[in-house]
Amino acid sequence: MINWSLYPNFSESEFACHCGCGQAEMSPEFMHVLQSIRTEFGRPMTVTSGYRCPAHNEKIGGGPEHPMGKAADIAVSNPDAMRLVSIACRFRIPRIGVSQRAGKARFVHIGGSTDLPHAIWSY
Ligand SMILES: [Zn+2]
Secondary structure, eight states: OOOGGGOTTOOHHHHSOTTTTOOOOOOHHHHHHHHHHHHHHOSOOEEEEOOOOHHHHHHTTOOSSGGGTOEEEEEOOHHHHHHHHHHHHHTTOSEEEEEOOTTSOOEEEEEOOTTSOOEEEEO
16 A cells, blocks of 8 residues: 655545546555655646556556556646656656647656666657
């Protein structure tokens, strides 16, 4: 069980699976790093997707990290997106997805799975 009080800038509800199952099985190790990144970032970080149960992740065609509890999609753009990616690299986040197209909702995926290849991708 995860002790959410260790991550003062985040709450369980914002990491819960969007299918309605209510699960928020985040990895404590990943949340520790994410909190460190948030502290360095110094501004609110809006989590648009945290944990996803395997069924929901398959339904939406998501990548492998959300069901592992080792990913957070953050709504962020422009200079803040650059700063967030830079801080994530400093904290050795191994997998970063960037969705920053004009006219589209803008996100940065922060992925903490060290079992998968280190990667940066656009989506
Ligand atoms: Zn679910």
